[in-house]
Amino acid sequence: MTEPTIQDLLHTLGRQARSASRQLARASTADKNQALRSAAQSLRQRQEALLVANGLDLAAARAQDADSAFLDRLTLTPESIDAMAAGLEQIALLPDPVGEITGLARRPSGIEVGRMRVPLGVVGIIYEARPNVTADAAGLCIKSGNACLLRGGSESLRSNQIIAQAMHTGLSQAGLPAECVQVLATADRAAVGALITLTEFVDVLVPRGGKGLIERITREARIPIIKHLDGICHTFIDASADIPMAIRVADNAKTQRYGTCNTMETLLVHQDIAARVLPELAQRYRHKGVELRGDEATCRLLEGVIPATEADWGTEYLAPILSIRIVPSLDVALEHIARYGSQHTDAILTNDWNNANRFLREVDSSSVMVNTSTRFADGFEYGLGAEIGISTDKLHARGPVGLEGLTSQKFIVLGSGQIRT
Amino acid sequence: MTEPTIQDLLHTLGRQARSASRQLARASTADKNQALRSAAQSLRQRQEALLVANGLDLAAARAQDADSAFLDRLTLTPESIDAMAAGLEQIALLPDPVGEITGLARRPSGIEVGRMRVPLGVVGIIYEARPNVTADAAGLCIKSGNACLLRGGSESLRSNQIIAQAMHTGLSQAGLPAECVQVLATADRAAVGALITLTEFVDVLVPRGGKGLIERITREARIPIIKHLDGICHTFIDASADIPMAIRVADNAKTQRYGTCNTMETLLVHQDIAARVLPELAQRYRHKGVELRGDEATCRLLEGVIPATEADWGTEYLAPILSIRIVPSLDVALEHIARYGSQHTDAILTNDWNNANRFLREVDSSSVMVNTSTRFADGFEYGLGAEIGISTDKLHARGPVGLEGLTSQKFIVLGSGQIRT
Numbered sequence: 146m147t148e149p150t151i152q153d154l155l156h157t158l159g160r161q162a163r164s165a166s167r168q169l170a171r172a173s174t175a176d177k178n179q180a181l182r183s184a185a186q187s188l189r190q191r192q193e194a195l196l197v198a199n200g201l202d203l204a205a206a207r208a209q210d211a212d213s214a215f216l217d218r219l220t221l222t223p224e225s226i227d228a229m230a231a232g233l234e235q236i237a238l239l240p241d242p243v244g245e246i247t248g249l250a251r252r253p254s255g256i257e258v259g260r261m262r263v264p265l266g267v268v269g270i271i272y273e274a275r276p277n278v279t280a281d282a283a284g285l286c287i288k289s290g291n292a293c294l295l296r297g298g299s300e301s302l303r304s305n306q307i308i309a310q311a312m313h314t315g316l317s318q319a320g321l322p323a324e325c326v327q328v329l330a331t332a333d334r335a336a337v338g339a340l341i342t343l344t345e346f347v348d349v350l351v352p353r354g355g356k357g358l359i360e361r362i363t364r365e366a367r368i369p370i371i372k373h374l375d376g377i378c379h380t381f382i383d384a385s386a387d388i389p390m391a392i393r394v395a396d397n398a399k400t401q402r403y404g405t406c407n408t409m410e411t412l413l414v415h416q417d418i419a420a421r422v423l424p425e426l427a428q429r430y431r432h433k434g435v436e437l438r439g440d441e442a443t444c445r446l447l448e449g450v451i452p453a454t455e456a457d458w459g460t461e462y463l464a465p466i467l468s469i470r471i472v473p474s475l476d477v478a479l480e481h482i483a484r485y486g487s488q489h490t491d492a493i494l495t496n497d498w499n500n501a502n503r504f505l506r507e508v509d510s511s512s513v514m515v516n517t518s519t520r521f522a523d524g525f526e527y528g529l530g531a532e533i534g535i536s537t538d539k540l541h542a543r544g545p546v547g548l549e550g551l552t553s554q555k556f557i558v559l560g561s562g563q564i565r566t
Numbered sequence: 567m568t569e570p571t572i573q574d575l576l577h578t579l580g581r582q583a584r585s586a587s588r589q590l591a592r593a594s595t596a597d598k599n600q601a602l603r604s605a606a607q608s609l610r611q612r613q614e615a616l617l618v619a620n621g622l623d624l625a626a627a628r629a630q631d632a633d634s635a636f637l638d639r640l641t642l643t644p645e646s647i648d649a650m651a652a653g654l655e656q657i658a659l660l661p662d663p664v665g666e667i668t669g670l671a672r673r674p675s676g677i678e679v680g681r682m683r684v685p686l687g688v689v690g691i692i693y694e695a696r697p698n699v700t701a702d703a704a705g706l707c708i709k710s711g712n713a714c715l716l717r718g719g720s721e722s723l724r725s726n727q728i729i730a731q732a733m734h735t736g737l738s739q740a741g742l743p744a745e746c747v748q749v750l751a752t753a754d755r756a757a758v759g760a761l762i763t764l765t766e767f768v769d770v771l772v773p774r775g776g777k778g779l780i781e782r783i784t785r786e787a788r789i790p791i792i793k794h795l796d797g798i799c800h801t802f803i804d805a806s807a808d809i810p811m812a813i814r815v816a817d818n819a820k821t822q823r824y825g826t827c828n829t830m831e832t833l834l835v836h837q838d839i840a841a842r843v844l845p846e847l848a849q850r851y852r853h854k855g856v857e858l859r860g861d862e863a864t865c866r867l868l869e870g871v872i873p874a875t876e877a878d879w880g881t882e883y884l885a886p887i888l889s890i891r892i893v894p895s896l897d898v899a900l901e902h903i904a905r906y907g908s909q910h911t912d913a914i915l916t917n918d919w920n921n922a923n924r925f926l927r928e929v930d931s932s933s934v935m936v937n938t939s940t941r942f943a944d945g946f947e948y949g950l951g952a953e954i955g956i957s958t959d960k961l962h963a964r965g966p967v968g969l970e971g972l973t974s975q976k977f978i979v980l981g982s983g984q985i986r987t
Contacts, residue, residue, distance in 0.1 A: 167904065171928050244927065250949065256938050258948045261926065265960050348960050369790065369961045390983035397985035483588065492979075505682065505978050506665065507592055517677050517981025526986070527679045527977065528671065539686050539769050540790045541961040544977040556948065556965040557926050558913075560938025562811035564818035565947070 151331065155339040158294060158327050159346025162267045165324035166292035170264045174241040176319045177287055181237040184287075184315025185230035188280065191311050192226050198303035199276065206274070206300045218275045219301055229280040229308070232531070233315075236284040239530040242548045243290045246557065255563045260554040264290030266348035268551065269340050270533070271362060273354040274298030279308045282351070283326045285533050287316070289551035292325045294347065296340055298354075299332035306330060341366040351534050351546075371546055373511075373537040375461045375487035376406030378519040381478040381504070383495035384417040390516065391422050391494045392429070397518040398492065400433050404463050406535060407490050407512075407522040411458060411468045413478045416442070419471045423447055435465040442471035458485040475500050479507055486510060488537045490522040490544075511537050511544035572752065576760040579715060579748050580767025583688045586745035587713035591685045595662040597740045598708055602658040605708075605736025606651035609701065612732050613647050619724035620697065627695070627721045639696045640722055650701040650729070653952065654736075657705040660951040663969045664711045667978065676984045681975040685711030687769035689972065690761050691954070692783060694775040695719030700729045703772070704747045706954050708737070710972035713746045715768065717761055719775075720753035727751060762787040772955050772967075792967055794932075794958040796882045796908035797827030799940040802899040802925070804916035805838040811937065812843050812915045813850070818939040819913065821854050825884050827956060828911050828933075828943040832879060832889045834899045837863070840892045844868055856886040863892035879906040896921050900928055907931060909958045911943040911965075932958050932965035 169177075188195070199221040206219055242262050249259030268291045270282045279295055286293040297305045305328045313323040329336050341350055341362055350370045352362045359374055380398050382391045398409035414423060419442070427447045430437060437443075438453040450469070457468040458481070472478045482491050492514035493504040501515045512522040522545065524532025529547030536542050542550035590598075609616070620642040627640055663683050670680030689712045691703045700716055707714040718726045726749045734744040750757050762771055762783055771791045773783045780793055801819050803812045819830035835844060840863070848868045851858060858864075859874040871890070878889040879902070893899045903912050913935035914925040922936045933943040943966065945953025950968030957963050963971035 167928070167930075170930070171924075252947060252949055254942065254947060256942055256947070261934075263927075263930070266930070369959070387983070394981075394983060394985055401986050503592075506684075507588070509588075509591070509684070509687070510976065512977040512979060513682075514979040515981060517979055517984045518986050520986040521675065521677055521979060521981075521984070522977070526673060526675060526677070527979075528673055538790070539974050541974070543974055553960050553962070553964055555931065556933040556943070558933060558935040558938055558942060558948075560815075560936060560942075562808070562815060563938045563942070564815055565822050565939050565941040 151333055151335045151339050154331065155336065155343055158329070159267070159343045161324040162292040162294055162327060163346045165322040166264065166266050168322055169287070169292055169325050170243070170290045172290065172321055176321060177241065177290070178237040180287055180315045180319035180321055181233045181284055182315070183318040184284070184312045185233040187311040187314040188226060188230045188233070188308065191307055192223060195221060195226055195304060195307045196223070198307045202301055202303045211300070215274065218273065221276055221304060225277060229277050232281055233284045236288050236531055239288060239548060241288065242552050247554070254565070255560070257559040259557055261557045262552045262554050264552055267292045267294065267346055269294045269296070269343070269347045269350045269368070271296045271337055271340065271350065271352045271354070271358070272298065274301035276301050276304040276308060278353065279305045279328065280312070281531065282533060283312045285531055285548060285551060287325060289548045291551055294327050294329065294340060296329040296337060299334070302330065302332060337362070338365065341368060344368055353534055369541070371534055371536045371538070371542060371550065373406065373487070373489060373535045376408070376489040377411065377459065377461050377485060377487040378407055378409050378489055379411045379413055379482050379486060379491045380409045380519060381413040381491070381493045382415060382418060382422055383475065383493055383497060383500050384415040385496040385500070386418060386422075386494040387496060388418070388421055392426050394492075394494055394516070394518050395422075395426055396429050398520055399430065399435060399467050401518070401520050403465050405520070407519050408463070409467070409519050410460065410462055411470065411485070413481060414469065414471050416471050416473050419446060423469070430467060433465065435467050437467055437469060439469040440471060443469045446471070461487070475503065479504070482508055482510075489535070490514065490519045492517060492519050511535065572754055572756045572760050575752065576757065576764055579750070580688070580764045582745040583713040583715055583748060584767045586743040587685065587687050589743055590708070590713055590746050591664070591711045593711065593742055597742060598662065598711070599658040601708055601736045601740035601742055602654045602705055603736070604739040605705070605733045606654040608732040608735040609647060609651045609654070609729065612728055613644060616642060616647055616725060616728045617644070619728045623695075623722055623724045632721070636695065639694065642697055642725060646698060650698050653702055654705045657709050657952055660709060660969060662709065663973050668975070675986070676981070678980040680978055682978045683973045683975050685973055688713045688715065688767055690715045690717070690764070690768045690771045690789070692717045692758055692761065692771065692773045692775070692779070693719065695722035697722045697725040697729060699774065700726045700749065701733070702952065703954060704733045706952055706969060706972060708746060710969045712972055715748050715750065715761060717750045717758060720755070723751065723753060758783070759786065762789060765789055774955055790962070792955055792957045792959070792963060792971065794827065794908070794910060794956045797829070797910040798832065798880065798882050798906060798908040799828055799830050799910055800832045800834055800903050800907060800912045801830045801940060802834040802912070802914045803836060803839060803843055804896065804914055804918060804921050805836040806917040806921070807839060807843075807915040808917060809839070809842055813847050815915055815937070815939050816843075816847055817850050819941055820851065820856060820888050822939070822941050824886050826941070828940050829884070830888070830940050831881065831883055832891065832906070834902060835890065835892050837892050837894050840867060844890070851888060854886070856888055858888055858890060860890040861892060864890045867892070882908070896924065900925070903929055903931075910956070911935065911940045913938060913940050932956065
């Protein structure tokens, strides 16, 4: 009887979310901002209860031998709770995308046609045991006028429920329905399967987490998804690149953080500049403990480089490992990126105007960069204020997805009695 | 052996389309326009061959007892061939959306972040036996920089192949690969199943045709879809509407054409104005042979109205039938549209500023109108130049989809050596 019960639960939550989303869609900016600020206040007031709940989550996870990275993501502190609250207050300061009318123009028939930005409706978010995502995601959904169904890793359920209470307090103080934010209060893993097929009540899914989770959701979901699977990011050092700049940027793109999706995994270097940049770069990487794997030419140029296999070019290491290939031309670099890249973020370092323009136009990735570090691919760095995720898909939103990506534009037509003849 | 052969064929076509799409994505506007104009010329030159091929298609369809509406859609004439060619020339005149850069702004880190509009890649279009769609769809895809795989109804295969030859002539005269436009030259119905799961090579599907076809594709496709299923369009006559205007517009919305997706199927009338608009409207509808079905109040007000059943409110008649409901308020009208509508096109007729604004904001449809006919929901009328289809989905493009809907925006980041700290 587990399966039907979960279906019923999700159906009820979905129906409530749909109904709440209609009220939230027409809420004023002031009311939404008040909900966010009150939720932040309520979160700070619940600090003690939240730390207790989080302590229980942590104890249960430890009893199941969770590893330290897992426990680290799950752990809340007074500081991280305050950061969550401050995050909600920052979302309140962002401009409200809902209701914006653009492009209104009169047509020969006399009607005026434009577009109005509107919420998507109900957003389902599936993520790992990271309680801070609960507040972030709920905050972005409230501001963009969307109800949300939140399914965090079951190991964080107690923490998530307290955070949801704070969101509910904020919503009700602004006169908005608590059902705008609902946490799936079940550890049953079948809940994910039910959520991703709830076509009647959920408009979009945002899966965040490991590749296995996202692959499963992509395969089984019957609802559109905003997601990215891999971040196999490239930096191409063109023949004309400024050498100190190229070394500084290629170093940063790999070593500023190893485990993020916008970290460079493959360095492509034009053969005419390789001997002038790679030795110093290799020294820097090795100094930081980065393992180097290279094609034949790289192995000839640098000592102690491990020969790269075909699999290396298609691997997101998320670790201090870098693959390096020396290429004869921009065209070969573009071919390499088209073949092995994941359409996430790729950069060219160059002083050549034409090559920069060709790279910008021809690389089919969600972020394409000239003379800077792939590590900048981020909603905050792009000025979106916050991000619900990064999309490498081609429809709707590409790259970091903020408030605007949680909305779409409908046509509005203003007439004065025109008929079609 | 049929099944593997179709898979292999599609895989080959898909790989060719992907490769061609990369060349087309970087083609100049001038080259794309030349391809369109040369294709138009080639189409006119092939008029005779095309009429012969179409005659064979028609003879085969007649032998299979196709009905007259089907034969009508399949039939080409010298005039309709010229109209296809003129359509391609009109697409050449539209602005090129590809390469447009918007919102470029400097961030505190010093990087400049903006968005560049780029083609989606490869578009798969599945449609009925309507040869003119072959030219229209291919033209829109060429202009927006997308390769396309075209699967028209198998009864139109001979006609479609001649049209594809004309497109190939145009493409090669502009120095572009013929594989930008490929017609699936097989009558095997398994080709649709293979096309809609070709995730590696196809970026988006546009199914056009009957509801059964679109439901099947929605269920089975593993690729994002731009589509609409139903057009259950409403007009709400508010209490304050101008009476002659309301009668003129509500008449037009139903009777200008019966078989189109933007035709009104349900008329909602505020109770305070019903007695002043419905009798004259009913007379007009009946004069044109429209069958009226109504709720209780409508049946009391008008003689000879058939009582509407629950099923009527959710039916797209595509025929001279109209359901009518008298409602006590705007709120009930909004509830009705939310419950029974198909998020296609809905209109309010009113002189009340607040009600107009609430309707515009709260009706969650791809086109929302004030004081005009739902029949205006159309790419040409909206100034998009042409449309590849209409979307009632919420992500990416809503409403009529033209060149812009066949593109998306990637982020571009311009730096001068910035690194992330």
